[in-house]
Amino acid sequence: MDKLKEILSGQSKDLKVLDVGTGLGFFIEVLQESLPGYSSIIGIDTKKEALNKAIEKYKDERIKFMCMDGENIEFESNSIDVISISNTLHHLPNKEKVLSEMKRVLKPKGLIIINEMISNNQSEKQLSHVEVHHLQGEIDTLLGICHNKTFTEEELVKIVEDLNLEKVDMFQYNTHEEQEKNKNLEQEKEILDQCFQALESKIKELSNLQQHKKYLEILEKLRNKLYRIGFFTATELMIVCRKI
């Protein structure tokens, strides 16, 4: 992620970094690469199973994981240098509370990094990802798990503007054009296979028989359509802001 590294290149050493909604810790790799001066990176999430997998993955003793709700971050105010949230905002029932907690624990002049896949201005192949993702969200919601539709670019920009922070930079990546350069049809098919397997097992969890039948039918239609169209991942938007 060269662009993020460039934006963060002026950051000093001994940084205390926090990643909210860390899940399996995917975004920590980006933080490690873009902020080589970190003294600690702490990933927090409410899901213990995900955190256990993340703990297995990272052997660096400066990286720690804690089971903690982003709505109630158990760190002192003004104590963190850089705080990130990646592909998590659309999973939150109360994103305003989480964002306000993130802002509280951030030091003055500290940085917030917001990274989200977006739902608009996507190519037909990228819309495959958006459709699969929104279907996952619909089924998760029926299963009682908060998983909203992903935001449009404009919605995301508005959420960030409402935080009253100084905007440092914003860029898109994973665009259709970037993926077109390295496209691999075999790999696309494999990703679609995995998506449909994951959707099928989610549908199995639906105990209501009518819902179960309805979503299996939707899945079959989607399967036929997407294997014809192909699959690219949705463009992501990265926004970096500074606490005033």
Ligand SMILES: C[S@@+](CC[C@H](N)C(=O)[O-])C[C@H]1O[C@@H](n2cnc3c(N)ncnc32)[C@H](O)[C@@H]1O
């Ligand atoms: C799609 S995952 C994103 C994982 C990772 N950040 C990434 O970019 O791949 C969203 C994560 O948000 C977590 N989450 C949802 N609500 C949360 C909350 N209130 N506090 C902390 N984590 C939360 C979920 O458990 C899930 O692991």
